[in-house]
Amino acid sequence: xxxxxxxxxxxxxxxxxxxxxxxxxxxxxxxxxxxxxxxxxxxxxxxxxxxxxxxxxxxxxxxxxxxxxxxxxxxxxxxxxxxxxxxxxxxxxxxxxxxxxxxxxxxxxxxxxxxxxxxxxxxxxxxxxxxxxxxxxxxxxxxxxxxxxxxxxxxxxxxxxxxxxxxxxxxxxxxxxxxxxxxxxxxxxxxxxxxxxxxxxxxxxxxxxxxxxxxxxxxxxxxxxxxxxxxxxxxxxxxxxxxxxxxxxxxxxxxxxxxxxxxxxxxxxxxxxxxxxxxxx
Amino acid sequence: xxxxxxxxxxxxxxxxxxxxxxxxxxxxxxxxxxxxxxxxxxxxxxxxxxxxxxxxxxxxxxxxxxxxxxxxxxxxxxxxxxxxxxxxxxxxxxxxxxxxxxxxxxxxxxxxxxxxxxxxxxxxxxxxxxxxxxxxxxxxxxxxxxxxxxxxxxxxxxxxxxxxxxxxxxxxxxxxxxxxxxxxxxxxxxxxxxxxxxxxxxxxxxxxxxxxxxxxxxxxxxxxxxxxxxxxxxxxxxxxxxxxxxxxxxxxxxxxxxxxx
Numbered sequence: 001x002x003x004x005x006x007x008x009x010x011x012x013x014x015x016x017x018x019x020x021x022x023x024x025x026x027x028x029x030x031x032x033x034x035x036x037x038x039x040x041x042x043x044x045x046x047x048x049x050x051x052x053x054x055x056x057x058x059x060x061x062x063x064x065x066x067x068x069x070x071x072x073x074x075x076x077x078x079x080x081x082x083x084x085x086x087x088x089x090x091x092x093x094x095x096x097x098x099x100x101x102x103x104x105x106x107x108x109x110x111x112x113x114x115x116x117x118x119x120x121x122x123x124x125x126x127x128x129x130x131x132x133x134x135x136x137x138x139x140x141x142x143x144x145x146x147x148x149x150x151x152x153x154x155x156x157x158x159x160x161x162x163x164x165x166x167x168x169x170x171x172x173x174x175x176x177x178x179x180x181x182x183x184x185x186x187x188x189x190x191x192x193x194x195x196x197x198x199x200x201x202x203x204x205x206x207x208x209x210x211x212x213x214x215x216x217x218x219x220x221x222x223x224x225x226x227x228x229x230x231x232x233x234x235x236x237x238x239x240x241x242x243x244x245x246x247x248x249x250x251x252x253x254x255x256x257x258x259x260x261x262x263x264x265x266x267x268x269x270x271x272x273x274x275x276x277x278x279x280x281x
Numbered sequence: 282x283x284x285x286x287x288x289x290x291x292x293x294x295x296x297x298x299x300x301x302x303x304x305x306x307x308x309x310x311x312x313x314x315x316x317x318x319x320x321x322x323x324x325x326x327x328x329x330x331x332x333x334x335x336x337x338x339x340x341x342x343x344x345x346x347x348x349x350x351x352x353x354x355x356x357x358x359x360x361x362x363x364x365x366x367x368x369x370x371x372x373x374x375x376x377x378x379x380x381x382x383x384x385x386x387x388x389x390x391x392x393x394x395x396x397x398x399x400x401x402x403x404x405x406x407x408x409x410x411x412x413x414x415x416x417x418x419x420x421x422x423x424x425x426x427x428x429x430x431x432x433x434x435x436x437x438x439x440x441x442x443x444x445x446x447x448x449x450x451x452x453x454x455x456x457x458x459x460x461x462x463x464x465x466x467x468x469x470x471x472x473x474x475x476x477x478x479x480x481x482x483x484x485x486x487x488x489x490x491x492x493x494x495x496x497x498x499x500x501x502x503x504x505x506x507x508x509x510x511x512x513x514x515x516x517x518x519x520x521x522x523x524x525x526x527x528x529x530x531x532x533x534x535x536x537x538x539x540x541x542x
Contacts, residue, residue, distance in 0.1 A: 172362060172364065174332060174358075174362070175364065175375075177332060178350045179375060179376045180349075180350050185378075189375075189378075190364070193364070193366040194366075269405075270366045270367075270405050270406075271365075
């Protein structure tokens with residue numbers, strides 16, 4: 001309650017007198033917050049007035065209290081660490097495999113004709129369908145979970161890298177040829193920088209899928225992790241715990257995505273339009 | 282000396298783009314190649330650059346047969362083709378990566394000053410106007426001090442005012458080290474202002490049609506009656522080159538002040 005009120009009030013003093021540029025800078029994020037914060041506030045009030053018992057849809061304060069409670073007894077750190085470890089390991093493996101195979105397929109026509117049809121056929125299989133097989137092959141513990149995440153991450157990275165290499169402007173490559181760049185120099189000085197923007201997008205898409213698949217992986221039998229919190233909350237009838245886990249998923253997903261974005265920003269300053277986006281953030 | 286000996290190019294789809302093109306170009310000469318669309322002028326330039334191999338005949342520069350891009354040959358394209366992820370200064374220094382950093386910095390700084398873009402050294406290519414970007418491209422090609430500079434319609438995407446400005450600027454830069462310039466263009470004005478010789482080509486298949494020597498003193502006055510005279514001759518040759526009824530004879534050479542018609 002006390003957390004959300006100031007955010008609402010901030011729109012008031014700014015809306016009337018301030019200069020147009022300051023107004024615009026504050027209004028846009030404030031406008032975006034209006035709907036979710038307003039709804040949360042309404043629900044909070046509805047439960048407080050006794051219009052609903054809030055048992056199945058707990059009010060924001062209850063969710064917040066659950067998160068605080070989980071943090072206090074150390075459970076939160078344990079579950080977040082477990083989930084983060086799986087995502088990082090799976091994402092890392094998927095990125096490495098996707099980048100290497102995507103680069104080979106993009107750069108080398110023969111490899112593409114050899115490799116790409118198989119990869120595309122595998123891509124048509126919904127990755128969750130592998131779960132039973134992975135459990136049989138790799139057991140119920142960490143390996144099968146990490147491999148599932150890696151499979152989910154692999155495809156967007158592979159496609160992104162291959163597509164980016166294939167669409168590098170022939171005219172720019174020709175500039176490299178006129179300056180007689182060797183194969184490695186051509187890759188380092190022309191292809192890599194040209195591919196980078198699309199690669200960052202592929203990484204962000206891959207990371208999103210990584211977060212999606214970690215939930216699926218933790219549903220298939222885990223004793224810790226945010227996915228376990230979800231299942232546990234369902235089985236013990238604790239919706240506040242489920243919502244708390246969802247909120248933490250959202251925070252972690254957004255934070256890791258943001259880390260990629262700011263990590264890549266110095267390398268992508270040359271791009272048209274990126275400056276505007278970066279300036280607003 | 283750049284020697285083109287019966288250079289021909291037939292593409293894999295059977296199109297005969299260029300046939301038996303021969304010319305001898307002395308060091309420091311400025312040659313303009315002009316012709317209707319599809320006359321193989323860009324094909325010829327790419328063969329000289331070593332970007333595409335000729336299917337017959339040879340290109341030799343100082344007795345070296347050119348089959349791949351060569352250090353002594355620079356090229357400027359119709360578009361600036363700057364690398365968008367490098368600053369203006371780094372774009373200009375792109376061909377100097379083997380040189381020690383200190384020498385590279387000095388050469389880049391000198392080139393920036395020479396093309397009047399010192400204040401843009403740290404700008405991104407996207408921040409340049411079309412004319413500025415093409416000046417950076419010229420600087421990038423000239424910094425390694427090529428013996429031959431090839432230009433493929435370098436100013437055709439620019440407005441008339443910028444184009445004149447850059448033509449003058451190009452001559453200015455050319456005077457520094459006097460490389461051979463081979464310029465493909467479809468602009469008669471440009472050919473007459475810049476070139477020592479204008480090679481008119483005829484299309485399908487691309488062949489040398491006529492050679493016109495422009496013996497006008499530099500700097501040239503674009504609007505003098507003498508210039509107009511040469512422009513008219515190039516235009517007439519162009520008209521005739523597109524006329525299918527003219528028999529395919531050996532290319533003829535005209536020069537001097539005498540009117541040949």
